Amino acid sequence: MLRLNPEQMAERVAKDIPDGAYVNLGIGMPTKVANYVSGDKLVIYHSENGILAVGPAPAPGEENPNLINAGKQYVTLLPGGCYFDNAESFAIMRGGHLDIAVLGAFQVSARGDLANWATNNDKYPPAVGGAMDLAVGARKLFVVMKHTDREGEPKILEQCTYPLTGTGVVQRIFTDLAVIDVTPDGLQVVELFGSNTFDEVQALTGARLLPPA
Amino acid sequence: MIDKRVISFKEAVADIPDDAVVMIGGFGSSGIPLKLIEALRQHGATGLTIISNNAGVAEEGIASLLRDGLVRKIVCSFPRSAGSIWFEKRFEEGSVELELVPQGTLSERIRIAGAGIGGFLTPTGYGTKLAEGKETRVIDGKGYVLELPLPADFALIRAESGDPWGNLIYNTAGRNFNPMMASAASITIAEVNSIVAVGDLNPEHIVTPGIFVDRLVAEEMHHAQA
Incomplete structure (x- = not known):
């Protein structure tokens, strides 16, 4: 089977980010998506701590410890960008002003429930950050994740077994094997990578998939 | 006459008692009142409840309060980061109780505490573990969770520049939680890089109106004293 590597997965997500979109990229792999958005598109990135029009990493020696992104990495501001406080930043999220959010996930359910903030291990201290606000607020929520976990267990399930971040919030899932939409009829496969077959992908999925049209 | 300048970080935090609820501004490395936190650590009040987005990393900031055993409870959205050894x-x-709050709910609870609002309904967290035990309501088919204001006894905040009336401007994304916290505490103490004369800040640029600020300490004044 063809399994995309994380860079290829980011590149695939980037294709679905339209020109003119306001986008929030979650920490970790989703942040890589910006590297692959074609230069002929203008995309404005939002950072939860209070930035619109986040620019690339600064040159060495130009870092400002105040100017960081949600992943606590140094960033810059593009011309036309601005700063605002955290309450306004989350009003932008919850108020439905962002076109797309891209998040990583532990699990996604057949009806678009998202689990990405905690496992069932109570000894490990939990952290939620802005994930729940993004999940309910962004107009479109893209999830980018491997199709199966480290043990080879499916991450797309009828019901999530980890604590939920939000219910019925995911629109599109980009895995290393396929692109799958969450629809009222169920999980619709919209793209199979390389020569991956529907049956192969279904066998690694814990919920029933609908074959591509 | 209004002059909110205080001569030292030590004096600025001297009346914070044991068991106080203290808000601390900042997000990651950005906009944190590190000198005020260090003064609070040396002051040594114990049993503190700390409200902040993160729980500090390495030996600095909130991590130093946790290390010294001064914190009883932390209200936080993202306590665990690379290097948050003392929180963990x-x-x-x-020995530390954690109240985990989604980030936008944390900032809004702080904002409404300063704005005199008794609660708000947010879709964030509806149907999740973080809404357990809370009142919920369905409006136009969408579920919401009732969240209550989060006030504090003291707020320690960080700004770029201020004037003796307490008007503040910030450095880039360093404002984060600082403006809301300024409004939500009984006593708000601002750490700034520099203090300018009343009238020197462009009124169109002032982010936090001085009415929310009680005390102002500048790094350079501190150095001059030392």
Whole structure:
């Protein structure tokens, strides 16, 4: 089977980010998506701590410890960008002003429930950050994740077994094997990578998939 | 006459008692009042409840308060980060209570505490573990969770520049939680890089109106004293 590597997965997500979109990229792999958005598109990135029009990493020696992104990495501001406080930043999220959010996930359910903030291990201290606000607020929520976990267990399930971040919030899932939409009829496969077959992908999925049209 | 300048970080935090609820501004490395936190650590008040987005990393800031055993409870959205060793240690040994709050709910609870609002309904967290035990309501088919204001006894905040009336401007994304916290505490103490004369800040640029600020300490004044 063809399994995309994380860079290829980011590149695939980037294709679905339209020109003119306001986008929030979650920490970790989703942040890589910006590297692959074609230069002929203008995309404005939002950072939860209070930035619109986040620019690339600064040159060495130009870092400002105040100017960081949600992943606590140094960033810059593009011309036309601005700063605002955290309450306004989350009003932008919850108020439905962002076109797309891209998040990583532990699990996604057949009806678009998202689990990405905690496992069932109570000894490990939990952290939620802005994930729940993004999940309910962004107009479109893209999830980018491997199709199966480290043990080879499916991450797309009828019901999530980890604590939920939000219910019925995911629109599109980009895995290393396929692109799958969450629809009222169920999980619709919209793209199979390389020569991956529907049956192969279904066998690694814990919920029933609908074959591509 | 209004002059909110205080001569030293030590004096600025001298009346924070044991068991106080203290908000601390900042997000990651950005906009944190590190000198005020260090003064609070040396002051040594114990049993503190700390409200902040993160729980500090390495030996600095909130991590130093946790290390010294001064914190009883932390209200936070993202306590665990690379290097948050003291939070993890105190959490595992059970000596610190954690109230985990989604980030936008944290900032809005702080904002409404300063704005005189008694609560708000947010879709964030509806149907999740973080809404357990809370009142919920369905409006136009969408579920919401009732969240209550989060006030504090003291707020320690960080700004770029201020004037003796307490008007503040910030450095880039360093404002984060600082403006809301300024409004939500009984006593707000601002750490700034520089203090300018009343009238020197462009009124169109002032982010936090001085009415929310009680005390102002500048790094350079501190150095001059030392």
